[in-house]
Amino acid sequence: MDARIRTELTIPLSLHGFSTVGRVFTFDGLLDGREHLAIGLGSCSAAVRGVPAAEQSPLVRLHSECLTGDVLGSERCDCGPQLHESLARITDEGGYLLYLRQEGRGIGLYEKLDAYTLQDTGLDTYQANLALGHEADERDYTPAAQMLDALGIRRLRLLTNNPDKAAQLEAAGLVIAEQVPTTVHLSDANARYLAAKALRGAHTLDVAVGGRGGGLPDR
Numbered sequence: 001m002d003a004r005i006r007t008e009l010t011i012p013l014s015l016h017g018f019s020t021v022g023r024v025f026t027f028d029g030l031l032d033g034r035e036h037l038a039i040g041l042g043s044c045s046a047a048v049r050g051v052p053a054a055e056q057s058p059l060v061r062l063h064s065e066c067l068t069g070d071v072l073g074s075e076r077c078d079c080g081p082q083l084h085e086s087l088a089r090i091t092d093e094g095g096y097l098l099y100l101r102q103e104g105r106g107i108g109l110y111e112k113l114d115a116y117t118l119q120d121t122g123l124d125t126y127q128a129n130l131a132l133g134h135e136a137d138e139r140d141y142t143p144a145a146q147m148l149d150a151l152g153i154r155r156l157r158l159l160t161n162n163p164d165k166a167a168q169l170e171a172a173g174l175v176i177a178e179q180v181p182t183t184v185h186l187s188d189a190n191a192r193y194l195a196a197k198a199l200r201g202a203h204t205l206d207v208a209v210g211g212r213g214g215g216l217p218d219r
């Protein structure tokens with residue numbers, strides 16, 4: 001199914017003292033009917049329609065919504081610092097941040113918070129999803145592929161440590177010229193979470209082999 005750009009507009013952005021300008025795109029025809037956004041930054045903050053993008057490889061981040069991390073600054077996960085890092089790096093190199101409405105790896109906010117309460121009893125982030133009757137990760141990046149297609153992007157550099165994002169975009173026909181890792185934003189509060197991602201979620205996080213104080217715990 002094809003999607004098309006519905007609206008584009010320029011919005012000045014400021015987060016944790018970092019200011020930039022975003023070209024914000026909305027879409028019609030996205031597979032899951034959710035209100036995902038694409039934000040063009042740096043050299044991609046100007047209108048892009050009609051620009052041949054075939055030979056370009058913009059830096060692209062698929063950022064899954066995390067209200068607790070992105071908005072409230074929760075330290076249980078690394079989403080807030082990753083969002084900040086992504087805005088800065090993409091502004092610098094030129095590309096897009098796709099803000100995907102996939103709260104809680106696709107299970108929604110209330111279910112994620114229920115999963116947090118289970119994690120407080122000892123389950124890891126994936127076990128908690130399963131205990132609630134969900135998949136460990138329910139995200140489908142088909143709408144992201146549709147958005148990139150609507151923006152005229154066929155080839156990109158993907159800012160992620162999650163190989164599933166690259167695999168799903170490639171399966172949708174996009175060319176991943178490079179998988180660019182994000183910084184590992186490790187803190188005492190998110191150490192168990194990042195360890196679970198590295199050990200059980202196959203994320204390519206250097207913390208799995210080192211970390212602070214002799215390495216991360218097993219969950």
Ligand SMILES: Nc1nc2c(ncn2[C@@H]2O[C@H](COP(=O)(O)OP(=O)(O)OP(=O)(O)O)[C@@H](O)[C@H]2O)c(=O)[nH]1
Binds near residue numbers: 062063079112116
């Ligand atoms: N179900 C659930 N979702 C979580 C939890 N912690 C964070 N999330 C959600 O996970 C998503 C972010 O996924 P991450 O695993 O941090 O990162 P990623 O997007 O898979 O990979 P990167 O591109 O490397 O950052 C957001 O939608 C968060 O709301 C948790 O404990 N349980």
Ligand SMILES: [Zn+2]
Binds near residue numbers: 068078
């Ligand atoms: Zn988060």
